[in-house]
Amino acid sequence: MQHERPIRVLVAKPGLDGHDRGAKVIARALRDAGMEVIYTGLQQTPQMIVEAALQEDVDCIGLSILSGAHMTLLPKIHQLLVEQEGEDILVIAGGIISDADAAELKNNHGIAAVFGPGASTHDIIDFIRAQVRPTTVEG
Template sequence: MPHTIRVLVAKPGLDGHDRGAKIIARALRDAGMEVIYTGLQQTPSMIVEAAIQEDVDVIGLSILSGAHLTLLPHVTRLLAQERAEDILVIAGGIIPPADAQLLKEQHGIAEVFTPGSPMSEIVRYIEEHVRSAKDLELPATA
C-alpha cells in the first residue's frame, strides 16, 4: 500500500505573514500529501513536538522575519536531541543565498526555497527525497 507523505508546515518565531505558508500547504495537499499547518508564531520546541506527535515525514518551515539563522538551527538541534533526524527539514522564505548555503551545509536544512520557486519543484523535491530516504512506494500524482 502506498505511503502518503505527511508534512508539517510551520511558521517559527514572531513572523506574522502566513499567506505563503498557506499557499504551500494547499499545493502540497493538492499533490496528495497530508498537511498539518501549525499556524503562526510557533517556537522551535512546539514545532518539533508537533512533528513527532504527528509522525511527519517532512517539516516545512516558512520564515520571513530574518531570524532564520537562529530559529532553523534550533529546530534541527531539537530534532537531533529527540532522535528524529529522519524527518526531512526544508525551509522557504526570504533567505539570502549565503545563509541558505550555511543552513544546508552546517545546520541540517535539506533545501531552501525562495519566493517564486515553482510549486511543482517543491512537490517534486519532497516526493523524491522522502521516497529515497524511506525507500517507499508513493501514490501516483496527477
C-alpha cells in the first residue's frame, strides 16, 4: 500500500565553510514547491547529517558544499548511509564541484546529481520529484 505525503528533504551543509545563502535559497524554493525541508544549519559532520536524515525519515538529502572538501565528505556520507540501511535515500549535491569530481561522485559514491552554480531551482525540484522513491509499507 502506498500513501501520499509531502516529500521530505534534509538540506545540510557538511564541512567547515560558513556560507549558507545557497542552502537557504534552495530550502526556500523546495518549501515553495510543497516539500517539507528539514534545515540543520552549518558545519555538519557526515555522522550528524546521516543521523538527522534517518531520524527524520527523509526521501532526499541535499548537500551544499563550497569548501572543496567534497571528495572527502560526500563519499563518507554515502558510506554511512549504506552502513545504516539508508541507501534508498536520494542524495544530491550543490556547490563548487568540478565536472571530473562530479562524475566520480555520481559513478562511485552514490550521489545522484550535482548542481553547480547557475543551476535553476526548477531543475532541482523536477529532479527530486522524478527520482524520490516513495515510502512503502504493507499491512
